Amino acid sequence: MKDVYLLSGFLGSGKTSLLSHLIEQFKTEGLKPAVIMNELGKLAFDSRAVDDGIPLKEMLEGCICCTGSEKMEAQLQMLLEGEEFDVLLIETTGAAHPVEAMDAVLSPLFASRLNMKGIITVADCKRWLDRDKMTPQTRMLFFEQIKHAHLIVANKIDLLTDAEILNVTMQIQALNDEAPIIQTSNSKIPIKLLKNMEATLHEKEVQEAAIGKQLSLSSRLHKFEEPVDQEAFEDWVRKLPDTIYRMKGYVPLKGHKNPFLFQYAYGMVQWLPEYMKMSPEIVIIGDQVDKLEIIGDVPND
Ligand SMILES: Nc1nc2c(ncn2[C@@H]2O[C@H](COP(=O)(O)OP(=O)(O)OP(=O)(O)O)[C@@H](O)[C@H]2O)c(=O)[nH]1
Numbered sequence: 001m002k003d004v005y006l007l008s009g010f011l012g013s014g015k016t017s018l019l020s021h022l023i024e025q026f027k028t029e030g031l032k033p034a035v036i037m038n039e040l041g042k043l044a045f046d047s048r049a050v051d052d053g054i055p056l057k058e059m060l061e062g063c064i065c066c067t068g069s070e071k072m073e074a075q076l077q078m079l080l081e082g083e084e085f086d087v088l089l090i091e092t093t094g095a096a097h098p099v100e101a102m103d104a105v106l107s108p109l110f111a112s113r114l115n116m117k118g119i120i121t122v123a124d125c126k127r128w129l130d131r132d133k134m135t136p137q138t139r140m141l142f143f144e145q146i147k148h149a150h151l152i153v154a155n156k157i158d159l160l161t162d163a164e165i166l167n168v169t170m171q172i173q174a175l176n177d178e179a180p181i182i183q184t185s186n187s188k189i190p191i192k193l194l195k196n197m198e199a200t201l202h203e204k205e206v207q208e209a210a211i212g213k214q215l216s217l218s219s220r221l222h223k224f225e226e227p228v229d230q231e232a233f234e235d236w237v238r239k240l241p242d243t244i245y246r247m248k249g250y251v252p253l254k255g256h257k258n259p260f261l262f263q264y265a266y267g268m269v270q271w272l273p274e275y276m277k278m279s280p281e282i283v284i285i286g287d288q289v290d291k292l293e294i295i296g297d298v299p300n301d
Contacts, residue, residue, distance in 0.1 A: 001112070001113060001114065001115040002085065002086060002087060002088055002113060002114055002115065003086075003087045003088070003115050003117045004087075004088045004089075004090065004105055004114050004115065004116050004117060005022075005087070005088070005089050005090070005117050005118065005119075005120055005194060005197070006090050006092060006098060006105065006116075006118070006119045006120070007019060007089060007090065007091045007092065007120050007122070008092050008096070008098035008119050008120065008121045008122070008145045008148075008149065009094060009121050009122030009123060009124070009145055009153075009155075010094045010122075010123075010124055010127060010141070010142045010145060010245070011093075011094030011245040011246035011265070011285050012094065012124065012127075012245060012246040012263075012264075012265025013094065013122040013123060013124035013127070013155060013156075013265075014122045014124065014153070014155040014156065014184075014186065014187040015091050015092075015094070015122050015187070016091065017155075017186045017187040017188075018120065018122055018153060018155075018187035018189065019035065019037075019050070019089055019091050020050075021186075021187060021188055021189065022089060022189075022191060022194070023035070023050065023051070023054060023089070025190075025191040026086075026087055026191065029191070031086040031087055032054070032084065032085045032086050032087075033054060033085060033086070033087050033088070033089055034054065034055035034056070034057075034079050034083055034085035034087070034088050034089070035050050035054055035055070035056045035057070035088075035089050035090075035091070036056075036057045036072075036075055036076075036079070036088065036089075036090045036091070037050070037056065037057075037090075037091045038090070038091060038092050038093050038096065055079060055082075055083035055084075055085055057075040057078065057079060072105065073109060073110075076105070076109075076110055076114070077109070080110070080113055080114075088114065090105065094245075094246065094285070097141065097144055097145070098119045098121065098144070098145050098148045098149070117150075117194065117197045118149075118150030118151065118197040119148055119149050119150050119151075120149065120150070120151045120152075120153060120194070120197075121145045121146055121148070121149035121151070121152050121153065121179075122153045122155050122187055123145075123146050123152055123153065123154050123155065123172050124155060124156055124265075125154050125155060125156050125157055125159070125160055125164075125165065125168045125169075125172075125183075126156045126159045126160065126268075127142070128168050128171070128172065129160070129164065129168065130242075133242040134242070134243075135243060135287050138243075138245075138287060143175060146172055146175050146176055147175050147176050148176075149176060149179045150179050150197045151179055151180055151181075151182070151193060151194070151197055152172060152173075152176065152179045152180070152181040152182070153181075153182055153184050153187055153189055154168065154169050154172055154181055154182065154183045154184065155184050155185070155186070155187050156185065157183045157184065157185055158185040159268075165183060169181060169183060180193065220283070220284045220285075220289040220290060220292070221281055221282075221283055221284075222249075222281060222282050222283075222284060222294050223279075223280065223281040224251065224252050224259075224280040224281065224282075226252070227252040227253055227254045227255075227256075228251065228252065228253065228254065228295055229253075229254050230253045230254070230271075232295060233251065233253070233295055234269060236294075236295040237264060237269055240292075241286075241292075243286045243287035243288065244284060244285075244286035244289065244292065245265075245285055245286045246264065246265055246283075246284075246285040246286070247262070247263075247264040247282050247283065247284045247285070248262065248263050248264065248282060248283055249261075249262060249281050249282030249283055250262065250274065250278040250279060250280050250281060250282065251280065251282060252280040256273075257277075258273070258274045258275065258276065258277050258278065259274060259277070259278050259279075259280040260272065260273055260274060261273075261274050261278075262282060
């Protein structure tokens with residue numbers, strides 16, 4: 001039997017960071033992980049976090065729970081038949097309801113081969129502080145991901161004061177008092193915490209889990225035709241509405257040869273130079289992204 005872990009958590013909370021740490025630690029223990037990544041939006045962007053040599057299946061467009069379990073089952077079948085691995089890590093999109101995603105893995109087809117260890121939810125502590133600014137449906141998803149976790153990673157504590165860390169941890173724990181909670185920066189958790197996980201899924205939970213389908217979250221791919229001025233771009237980012245939760249991709253900046261790797265999660269911008277000429281496009285995820293005006297706007301559709 002191969003152990004399966006489902007990595008859940010809101011958009012930009014730190015799931016890919018968690019994935020990288022877990023892969024490293026499994027490898028140090030001599031175990032070979034395989035990965036299924038599910039990206040909302042069209043860029044298979046996070047797969048850069050997975051080294052060569054690690055079996056990887058990507059599910060682009062839509063999320064595991066919304067495209068139905070068939071696509072997921074096909075990916076699992078291919079992995080089980082075509083690849084050697086010891087443990088499977090599934091990163092769900094931040095817009096997925098974790099129980100529905102878990103349900104997709106629990107097909108009778110794999111009952112004798114896959115052992116669902118449980119859901120690890122990365123909770124963005126910074127976003128928690130401002131949860132009232134989210135739309136009610138999105139906030140509900142944020143809570144649901146925490147409620148159904150078997151292990152909670154309270155992440156981004158580097159952005160909080162000590163008093164805030166204490167408060168936020170207690171509030172998160174109050175939503176789900178059964179799952180152990182660990183405070184982290186960059187989702188750095190020791191792998192030994194995973195070993196004791198035991199998933200328990202009740203029929204009732206699966207039926208109640210329809211919430212993800214009512215979300216208004218959507219994604220938009222934007223291609224840049226011209227390089228943009230970094231300062232003007234950051235100014236545009238600062239003025240974005242609170243309902244834009246996540247952006248990532250490559251932005252062509254004036255005065256630089258290659259587009260920069262750009263990440264945005266909860267008000268925080270990160271730039272990294274890129275040594276290859278990547279396609280200058282970003283994915284924007286939020287509520288009502290279609291109405292958003294983008295700097296240097298030339299919509300890609
Ligand atoms: N300050 C701070 N930044 C963090 C921390 N963890 C992750 N980040 C940053 O937050 C951004 C999102 O991190 P990811 O690990 O890609 O998050 P994700 O949940 O995989 O994002 P999606 O797949 O888009 O939902 C990146 O810019 C990270 O560098 C943390 O603990 N502190």
